[in-house]
């Protein structure tokens with residue numbers, strides 16, 4: 143279907159620094175081009191919050207079960223079409239932020255997937271099945287955690303209120319073809335039909351899509367209202383939403399160059415800013431506006447999406463000019479040093495950061511990463527094992543620990559950690575890559591093939607995944623339990639592929655049977 147581009151799954155530096163230095167190093171925030179999707183719209187005075195009821199039109203159009211199945215397939219197609227970040231720490235961060243919002247304010251039981259798209263334009267979008275995606279450009283533009291949370295809460299509200307399910311009228315057959323058509327419409331809305339990576343198929347489908355998935359004005363108002371409620375329930379400052387809208391409004395006034403069609407039809411108006419501001423003012427209590435974790439995540443996103451040499455020279459210039467630097471500035475500098483092949487200098491810089499309990503994890507993981515880049519897995523091991531005991535299920539820690547164990551010649555121990563983490567639905571595909579590597583070193587070729595198949599599946603490359611599963615089954619000495627597991631994965635992929643070829647078929651369910 144598509145060729146695998148491993149680079150597309152990483153935060154490879156592609157965007158040059160085109161921002162401006164404003165009062166300090168980290169203030170160099172990149173102003174991307176305008177490309178706004180579902181989050182930009184008009185808003186007016188509101189009606190009361192209304193949750194969808196059983197039997198409402200949305201449920202008739204697309205049942206929650208159908209939506210979840212569609213979402214599962216959409217997730218693989220979105221990973222295949224967009225540069226979804228697989229950085230373990232950034233991934234952990236957006237998952238934690240999204241989960242804090244959904245856990246506090248929702249009880250629908252819907253499973254959410256929060257994605258960070260490595261793209262410097264300011265954008266966010268929602269897709270059926272609980273998918274909420276935020277661009278790196280938006281993370282870098284937000285000035286506080288409550289602003290980012292405001293955008294995510296708005297998108298979560300679109301999903302929760304089932305606006306997408308309502309707007310998709312031709313949901314008779316839910317299959318891979320449906321998912322692709324849906325994705326084409328979503329991306330045409332969110333990215334203006336622009337280049338979405340290697341997906342030539344998508345461009346042709348976007349051209350044929352009947353209509354863009356634009357939310358109605360009423361949907362947008364509802365998403366703002368519900369989103370503000372989610373912010374308050376999760377103890378984020380509800381003023382984060384109007385603050386970010388205000389920032390976007392100012393940005394749009396300054397913006398030069400062509401304005402994408404979506405923005406011209408759905409501008410952030412001053413009335414939307416003031417409406418959300420007065421709604422947010424109705425909430426009182428103690429709210430968190432910002433966090434050190436947010437500032438470190440933002441620093442990391444900047445460091446991973448910018449040419450490291452230009453970051454290094456910018457930082458050293460501010461040192462010479464005597465401009466004060468703070469801990470996030472030094473963190474960015476250290477990450478850039480590691481990326482530029484100077485891990486020893488990076489560790490020296492990281493050791494000068496006075497880490498707080500909130501930020502020490504980021505600093506410790508950066509030190510571990512630098513040791514791994516320097517080819518010293520032994521030095522990374524003990525601190526990572528300690529962190530894994532404190533935070534046993536954190537993917538980013540498991541990722542670096544497994545890497546350290548593999549590099550230190552202990553691939554079986556690495557596999558033990560990875561086996562648990564990769565059983566989690568929707569896990570970071572970067573873990574599958576590591577699992578493939580560790581299994582190859584542990585002389586377990588069928589596990590290695592299976593892990594690569596999982597990796598390809600996560601990117602919607604079902605043909606390549608099937609080939610790997612066939613290779614796994616053809617391996618001699620394969621253990622019987624693995625054989626059963628791999629066969630059932632193979633059968634499920636075959637059903638998925640057949641759905642693509644035969645419109646009208648239904649998506650297989652998780653257990654491999656067919657949903658009706």
Ligand SMILES: [Zn+2]
Pocket residue numbers: 180181182183296300357361362365
């Ligand atoms: Zn919206």
